Amino acid sequence: xxxxxxxxxxxxxxxxxxxxxxxxxxxxxxxxxxxxxxxxxxxxxxxxxxxxxxxxxxxxxxxxxxxxxxxxxxxxxxxxxxxxxxxxxxx
Numbered sequence: 001x002x003x004x005x006x007x008x009x010x011x012x013x014x015x016x017x018x019x020x021x022x023x024x025x026x027x028x029x030x031x032x033x034x035x036x037x038x039x040x041x042x043x044x045x046x047x048x049x050x051x052x053x054x055x056x057x058x059x060x061x062x063x064x065x066x067x068x069x070x071x072x073x074x075x076x077x078x079x080x081x082x083x084x085x086x087x088x089x090x091x
Contacts, residue, residue: 007061015050016045024037027069055073058073059085065078
């Protein structure tokens with residue numbers, strides 16, 4: 001992927017906690033307290049390759065990713081990561 005290409009939507013396997021039967025969407029999009037459950041589930045149960053794709057997508061599409069949990073990261077985590085990425089590109 002070149003610097004001008006945006007990450008595509010992640011290729012989901014169906015094994016992700018956000019796709020599990022009975023998964024509560026509030027764990028990813030609800031209040032900050034509710035999102036802790038989604039964050040922990042992502043970090044402990046989501047396949048690493050999928051987490052990498054989700055994080056790349058969320059970093060490249062901040063408006064669409066919003067404040068939801070993506071790859072176990074919060075909105076503030078992703079803001080920090082985007083800033084780090086900009087700093088590294090400028091160096």
